Amino acid sequence: MQRYIVKNIPRPNKEVSDKFAELGAATVYEAQGKTGLMNERLKPLDKNYSVCGPAVTVVCQPGDNLMIHAAVEVCRPGDIVVITTLGDNNYHGMIGDLLVSSFIKQGVKAIIIDNGVRDSKTLREFGLPIWSSSVICTGTSKNQSGWVNSPAVCGNTIVEPGDLIVADDDGIVVVKKSDIQSSMEKAVARAAKEEKTRAKIEAGELGVDFYGFRNVIKDMGIEYYENLEDIN
Amino acid sequence: MQRYIVKNIPRPNKEVSDKFAELGAATVYEAQGKTGLMNERLKPLDKNYSVCGPAVTVVCQPGDNLMIHAAVEVCRPGDIVVITTLGDNNYHGMIGDLLVSSFIKQGVKAIIIDNGVRDSKTLREFGLPIWSSSVICTGTSKNQSGWVNSPAVCGNTIVEPGDLIVADDDGIVVVKKSDIQSSMEKAVARAAKEEKTRAKIEAGELGVDFYGFRNVIKDMGIEYYENLEDIN
Amino acid sequence: MQRYIVKNIPRPNKEVSDKFAELGAATVYEAQGKTGLMNERLKPLDKNYSVCGPAVTVVCQPGDNLMIHAAVEVCRPGDIVVITTLGDNNYHGMIGDLLVSSFIKQGVKAIIIDNGVRDSKTLREFGLPIWSSSVICTGTSKNQSGWVNSPAVCGNTIVEPGDLIVADDDGIVVVKKSDIQSSMEKAVARAAKEEKTRAKIEAGELGVDFYGFRNVIKDMGIEYYENLEDIN
Amino acid sequence: MQRYIVKNIPRPNKEVSDKFAELGAATVYEAQGKTGLMNERLKPLDKNYSVCGPAVTVVCQPGDNLMIHAAVEVCRPGDIVVITTLGDNNYHGMIGDLLVSSFIKQGVKAIIIDNGVRDSKTLREFGLPIWSSSVICTGTSKNQSGWVNSPAVCGNTIVEPGDLIVADDDGIVVVKKSDIQSSMEKAVARAAKEEKTRAKIEAGELGVDFYGFRNVIKDMGIEYYENLEDIN
Amino acid sequence: MQRYIVKNIPRPNKEVSDKFAELGAATVYEAQGKTGLMNERLKPLDKNYSVCGPAVTVVCQPGDNLMIHAAVEVCRPGDIVVITTLGDNNYHGMIGDLLVSSFIKQGVKAIIIDNGVRDSKTLREFGLPIWSSSVICTGTSKNQSGWVNSPAVCGNTIVEPGDLIVADDDGIVVVKKSDIQSSMEKAVARAAKEEKTRAKIEAGELGVDFYGFRNVIKDMGIEYYENLEDIN
C-alpha cells in the first residue's frame, strides 16, 4: 500500500468544536444514533478533561514512532492528534515529554493514542489532555513507515482526517465530517431535553412517572409487594 | 420466574451503620470469617470514600435500566443502592447524572453497581460515593423487566435486601442481616487488637517478636545468614 | 530448596540513589539498553512518586505474609522492599497499615509488591511510595516459609538483594549492582542529550529536521500530498 | 455465619434432566427469559459435553478444598457438583484426579467449578464433563470451613441445592427448582419453533422474509443500493 | 449517518482466493509490509481452518443482529462474511445454528465475527470455518439498524466490501482490493524464499550462517563462553 503524508485537513470553525465539547461525549454519542464511540481501553491521563477538535490522524507500525515525528509539522492550533498502530495488542511508550512538547508548540488541543505513553508525570504537569491505552516505559524504534492523515482505526472506530473528536472523562466520540451539522442539532436537542428532565428531578418528580414507566412495569406483570415477607 | 418490586426493607439504626463504616471493609471482612467480600472489579469512582448502609437491591437485564428507575421511589435516606445485571460480562452506562440525581434526591448514601456508569465527571462533582465495574458511555434500553429488592449477586457475592454494605477504598463487604450483631462484636474486638498492635509498632517492637514468629521460622528450618556471600 | 534470611545487603551511597531518582525510570531503562523494566501491572498507589534505593527482597508463598514480617528487621533507612510471591496470578492483601507502619519505622523509602495491598486509604495518607499489582482485602495466612534477600522475580524481572530500584509514575526499573556505574554514566549522557533536544523544540525546531528523518521518509517512498483530495 | 452440610437435596426424575440436556443451554436460557446463565469464564475441559442434573453445591474458602472432600458422600448418581469459592478472583487447583475419582465413584454426572482444576489430562481421560475457570497446578490447604448445599454464587449466578444445571459447549444455565415445569414448557415450545424455522431455511426461505424484517428495515430508512459506487 | 445495504461487491476469480489461502495469513501479512492483521482476540472455533474469499461486511449495534439477517441474501458462493459491532467490548451470541445455516445455504466460505457466537457444538459439526471473539449464549434483539457492505472495523482493522480475507489458525489478514495483485506477487516471492530456507535447514545448515548473523552477533559485542563457569 502506498504510504503518504497529507499536509492539510478540513477544519470546522472554533465555535462548533467548543459547542461539541460543552455537549460532551455521552450526549453526542447518543444523539448520533449510538455511533462513533471509541473503546473504553482509552483512558484519560488525568481527570476533568473536556475537549473537541478536528483529527490529525497518524498510523504507525507498533513500537515505532517515526510517523508521529512526521505528523508534528502538519498540526495547527486546535487540532486533536489521533495516533494508532497497526493491528495488534502490543503497547509501547510511543510518545513522551519531548514529542508532546513538540505538539504543544504547534498548538494542538489534545492527543488520543491507542497505545502507550511515557513520562506520564511530566505529561500531567503539561496539562495537555491525553487519552491512551497504557502508561508504559517500553521504548520504540524510528525506522518504520506509515501514514499521516489517512483513514485510521482508533479504539475500534474509524477516524478520517478532519472528523471531529469529542472527548471527556466518559469517553471519546468521533463525529464524521459529513455528520457535523446533523449531530450538532440532535445533540443540542437531546441536551435541552435532559435539561427539562433535570428540572423535573429537582422538583421531586419520579422517572417512573414522567417517563410513563408505571404502565410498562404493570404490563410486564411485575408485582409490587410491601415487604420481603409477602413473597413466597 | 415471577418479577417483583418490594417497597420496604429492614433498616438497622444509623449508629450501627456509622460504626461499621468506621471499622472499615477490611476489618469487617476478616472479623466475619473472611466472608462477604465483593470482587475487586468494583472500583470507587473517587478516593477516600467510607460508607455503610442497608442494601436496596436492583436486578436488571444487561443493557437495560428500567428497574433502576423503578427502584428510586423505594429508597430512603441512608440506603445503599446495589445494582446488578444478569449473568454476563457486558458493561453499559447503566446510570448517569440524571438517575444519580434522582437517588440523591431520595437521600441514598452510596451506589454500588456491578456494571458501568457514565457522566463520571459530574458524578464525582456530586460527591456521592459510587463503586462500579466500568466507566463507559454505551447507552441502554428501558424495556426489560427485573427485580427490586430480590436476592442479588453483586461482585460474585449474594446480597439480600437489608443486608448491610460496608464500603471504602479497599473494597466492599456484605454483612448479612442475621449477622449484624455478631459481625459488629468481632470487628470491634479485632479493631481493638489491631490498636494494641499499632501501639507496639510505634514503640519500636517487631512483629516477629510480638507475634511469636521467631520460633515458627526456626521450626521451618529457615537459616539466618549475615551476608549474601555466606550462602552457597 | 533451602529457605533463608540474609541480614545484610550492599548499599550504595545516598547520592547515587538520589541521582538515579532524578534521572527517572524511563531514562535509566533506555540508557541501560532497554533492560530491567518491571511489568506494567505494578501500579503506583498514588501519583507523583519518584524514588531510588537498594532492594531488600522478600519471596513468599501466595497468600502468606510470614516472610514479610521476617523482613522488617533487616531493613535500613533508604531501602526499598521488593515483595514477590511464587509463580501464580493470585492476589491477596499481603500488606496493610500495620506492616507498612513497621517498615516506615525502619526508615524504608518505598515498597514494591507484585501482589495486593489493603488499607489503601491509610497507606496513601502515610505518604510512603508503594507500587502494587492489586488493591484487595483478601486476607493471608502466616505459616508458610520463604526467603528474605534471595534472588527474586518481581514484575517478570530478576531482582537481587542490593540491586537499585528506580521507580516513578512511568514504571519500575532494576539497576543491577554490577551495572550501577555504567548505567549512571549512560543515563546522565542520555539526559543531557534530551536536554539539548528539549531546547531545540523550545526554539521551534522540528524533530523531522534535527533528527534527520526527512531523508528516511523520502527513502521509504512516503509521498507528501497537499490535501486529502490529491490521493486516489 | 453458621457453617453447615445438608445431606439430602430434592432431585427431579431422570426424564426431566435428560429432556433439558437435549434442549440445551442456549434454548433453556432464552426460554426462561434470559435468566440463569453463568459467566462465560467457566469453560468445558473438553468438547461436546451435554448434561443436566440437580445441583449439589459446595462453598469453600479460596485455596482450600476441605468442603469438597466433605461433599463427596452426599452425592448421588446423576447429581452435578457445583463448587464455588468466596468472593475473589484467585484460582487454585481445587480438584485433581483423586477427588474427581471419588465423585465418579458416587455416580455424579458432571462437575462445575468456578475456580481451577489440575491433572487435566487425566480428567479428560476419565470422560466426566467438567467446566472450570482455570487449569492450574497451584495447590490447596484443607483446613478452612465452608458449606455443602447452601445457596451459592457460581459464575455470577445464584445456585440453590436441587436447582437443575443445564450445561453444554455454549454455557451453563441454572433452572430454579420452582421453575422446572414452566421452563421446560417454554423451552420445548421454543425448540419446536426453531425446528420450523430450520425447515424454512432448508427450503431456501430467507429470514428477512419469514421474520418480516423487510418492513422493519424499510421503516428504519435503511436504503438499498446495487453497488458500492452508488453511495456518496 | 445514512444506513444502507449494498447488494453487490467486487469478487476476484476463485484462483486468486485459493492461492492466497495456500500462502497463508502469516506469509501474506509479512509480504504486504506487516499490514492488515486482525487482532488475535478473534479465535477459530475449530482447528486446521484455511480459507480466503471476498468480504461481505456487516455492521451491527452490539447485541442486535437484524443486519446479519439482512446480509444473508447478498451473499454469494465463496464469500466470507465479516460481522462487526459498533465500538464497545460487549459480547453476545450474535449468530447461532439458524443464521449459520442460512449463510451455508448461500454458499459462504467462512464467517469472521468480532463478537460472540452460540450453538458452538452444532457450528463445529457444520464444518464451516468460523472465527469469533467469544462463545457465549447471551441473546440479542432484532430491532436496531446498521449497514451491510459499508466500510467496517473488524479486529481493529479496516475491512471494505470486496477486500480479500485470508484466514487460518494463525490469524486473519485483510488484503485490500487495490493491493490484491501486488500482495500476491510479494507473498509468492516470500513463500519461494522460505522454501529455499527450509531446504537449507533440512540439509543441516544453521540460520546464524545462512542469514549471516555471526557477524551481527560479533559486532554487538556478544561474547561466546564454553561453560557457565566461565562467566563472572
Added chain:
Amino acid sequence: MQRYIVKNIPRPNKEVSDKFAELGAATVYEAQGKTGLMNERLKPLDKNYSVCGPAVTVVCQPGDNLMIHAAVEVCRPGDIVVITTLGDNNYHGMIGDLLVSSFIKQGVKAIIIDNGVRDSKTLREFGLPIWSSSVICTGTSKNQSGWVNSPAVCGNTIVEPGDLIVADDDGIVVVKKSDIQSSMEKAVARAAKEEKTRAKIEAGELGVDFYGFRNVIKDMGIEYYENLEDIN
C-alpha cells in the same frame, strides 16, 4: 550488562528426565514445596504433552528473535528450549515453522516460550511439544542483542541453564539443578502415597474418613442437617 552465549550446559542422564516426565508437573511442584511453577498464561499448543529435559535458556528483546537463531547450535538432543523476552507484556510471532524445524533438527524435546508463536497449524503437525503465551502472526526484527544460557525469567519463575523443565497439560515446573535429587525423592514418595489413596477410593472409601477430616469438620462447628428445611 555484558551479553553472552554459553555453549554448554549441564545435562542429567536421560532416565532422570524420563522419570520426572512420568511423575508430572503437579506432583513435582507439590513435592518440592510448591515452588517452581510457571504462570498459567503459558498454554500448550496441543493436548496430551508430557516431557522433561534440561533448559537451554534464551533472553531476547521483545519483538526480536536474533538470539533464538543464535541458540539453535548450542542445543543437544533432549534439551528443552526456554525462550523469554525482557520485561513487558507484548507478544509477537517470535518463532514459526522455520525456527522450529531448526530446533527439531538439533533434537530438542520441547519449546517453552513466554511470548507468541506463529504457523501454529504446521507446528502442531510437527508434533514437537510447545507451550506459549500467544498464537499470533506479528513479525519480528533480527537486530537486537540478548543472551543464550543466562539466568532467565519465564512465566514469572527463574530458570537457569541446565535446570530441569517438567511440563504437561497442567503446567510447567522448574526443578533447580541443585534440587534434582531431593525433588525426585519427594515426588516419588508423593506419587506412591497418591497411589495408595487411589486404591482406597477404588475400594469405596471416603476422603473424609481416610484423611481424618470428620474431626476437623466437627471441631470447626460445622453442623450436619438431613434436609434443606432443617436450617433456619
